[in-house]
Amino acid sequence: MNLLEERILKDGRILDGNIIKVDSFLNHQLDIEFLNKLGQEIYEHFKDKNINKILTIEASGIALATVVSQAFSYIPVVFAKKQKTSNIGDDLYQSVVKSYTSNKEYNVTVSKRYLSSDDNLLIIDDFLAEGNALKGLIDVANQAGCQIEGLSVAVEKGFQDGGKIIRDMGYDLLSLAIIKTIENGKFEFDN
Amino acid sequence: MNLLEERILKDGRILDGNIIKVDSFLNHQLDIEFLNKLGQEIYEHFKDKNINKILTIEASGIALATVVSQAFSYIPVVFAKKQKTSNIGDDLYQSVVKSYTSNKEYNVTVSKRYLSSDDNLLIIDDFLAEGNALKGLIDVANQAGCQIEGLSVAVEKGFQDGGKIIRDMGYDLLSLAIIKTIENGKFEFDN
Numbered sequence: 001m002n003l004l005e006e007r008i009l010k011d012g013r014i015l016d017g018n019i020i021k022v023d024s025f026l027n028h029q030l031d032i033e034f035l036n037k038l039g040q041e042i043y044e045h046f047k048d049k050n051i052n053k054i055l056t057i058e059a060s061g062i063a064l065a066t067v068v069s070q071a072f073s074y075i076p077v078v079f080a081k082k083q084k085t086s087n088i089g090d091d092l093y094q095s096v097v098k099s100y101t102s103n104k105e106y107n108v109t110v111s112k113r114y115l116s117s118d119d120n121l122l123i124i125d126d127f128l129a130e131g132n133a134l135k136g137l138i139d140v141a142n143q144a145g146c147q148i149e150g151l152s153v154a155v156e157k158g159f160q161d162g163g164k165i166i167r168d169m170g171y172d173l174l175s176l177a178i179i180k181t182i183e184n185g186k187f188e189f190d191n
Numbered sequence: 192m193n194l195l196e197e198r199i200l201k202d203g204r205i206l207d208g209n210i211i212k213v214d215s216f217l218n219h220q221l222d223i224e225f226l227n228k229l230g231q232e233i234y235e236h237f238k239d240k241n242i243n244k245i246l247t248i249e250a251s252g253i254a255l256a257t258v259v260s261q262a263f264s265y266i267p268v269v270f271a272k273k274q275k276t277s278n279i280g281d282d283l284y285q286s287v288v289k290s291y292t293s294n295k296e297y298n299v300t301v302s303k304r305y306l307s308s309d310d311n312l313l314i315i316d317d318f319l320a321e322g323n324a325l326k327g328l329i330d331v332a333n334q335a336g337c338q339i340e341g342l343s344v345a346v347e348k349g350f351q352d353g354g355k356i357i358r359d360m361g362y363d364l365l366s367l368a369i370i371k372t373i374e375n376g377k378f379e380f381d382n
Binding site: 023024028029030031032033035036058059062063066067069070074075076077078079081110111113114 | 214215219220221222223224226227249250253254256257258260261265266267268269270272301302304305
């Protein structure tokens with residue numbers, strides 16, 4: 001069992017409605033020392049790719065992206081913003097995303113100043129469920145002409161479709177922990 | 192002139208309507224090496240206080256809070272979430288905040304699991320204008336019985352009231368750069 005799987009067993013919670021909470025260390029309260037170890041794992045997987053920028057999305061991807069940047073000797077991090085679908089300037093790349101958790105649509109936006117065809121990206125987020133946020137980031141990156149070298153998330157819900165969708169698109173997706181099932185109120189992992 | 196003031200002069204922009212943009216390095220694209228230097232400055236100011244936790248707010252406070260945590264040898268970071276004012280569970284501390292930028296109200300929320308009277312807090316954010324976000328964090332911290340050892344922001348707009356409001360409340364507020372004015376399209380700092 002790996003580091004993140006052990007931590008999920010120790011501190012993760014399963015709520016009614018099959019909701020997974022890892023908010024004591026990953027995405028509300030943050031264990032920064034632990035995140036740095038996860039960042040190192042992500043670096044080890046992608047270090048031979050020619051990555052020069054990290055793309056993530058607010059808010060829960062930012063801390064993980066920060067520590068991954070440090071593992072890559074401080075490459076820039078760009079975090080996409082989430083905005084209601086409305087009047088958005090033409091100085092932004094944008095993609096419409098449906099949120100799995102809220103079932104609402106929002107715009108993922110990145111300023112055109114901060115993504116270009118010079119960028120070889122690692123796309124980072126904390127959680128992967130249906131893959132909608134990652135697809136939005138991929139779309140924005142493609143509009144900007146970036147090269148997407150890979151994607152990485154801390155936790156993939158293996159019983160939802162996001163992982164398959166992203167891998168079937170041909171991308172190298174590293175999920176540090178893949179939760180196979182949470183039936184019976186217990187975490188089981190895909191190794 | 193200090194490190195952040197120099198960077199603002201070099202990379203900051205002033206847009207019509209007196210809007211300050213530092214989004215190439217602080218709060219959209221992130222220069223993580225530079226943020227670590229800012230984090231070290233914040234640590235130097237507060238290192239003799241008995242700080243054991245950082246409280247910040249999504250999204251732009253998170254990267255700065257992450258690097259400050261590292262300077263403090265990995266104390267936990269808790270980031271408050273912003274939610275529309277609506278049905279919010281009783282398992283959350285919450286405070287209503289009016290956004291200076293959008294002129295809308297939102298709820299600042301933190302799970303009751305992650306703040307308590309054991310916490311000696313450093314409150315962190317990237318920007319200080321009218322002080323509404325910081326006041327929301329102070330309110331949530333007080334509800335939880337935390338001891339607030341101090342607050343720190345990267346950029347304070349010295350020509351707005353937030354700095355005075357927070358200091359008049361008696362708190363030790365460290366602003367790494369205080370912008371005195373942006374009249375005539377130029378940055379001038381309070382040193």
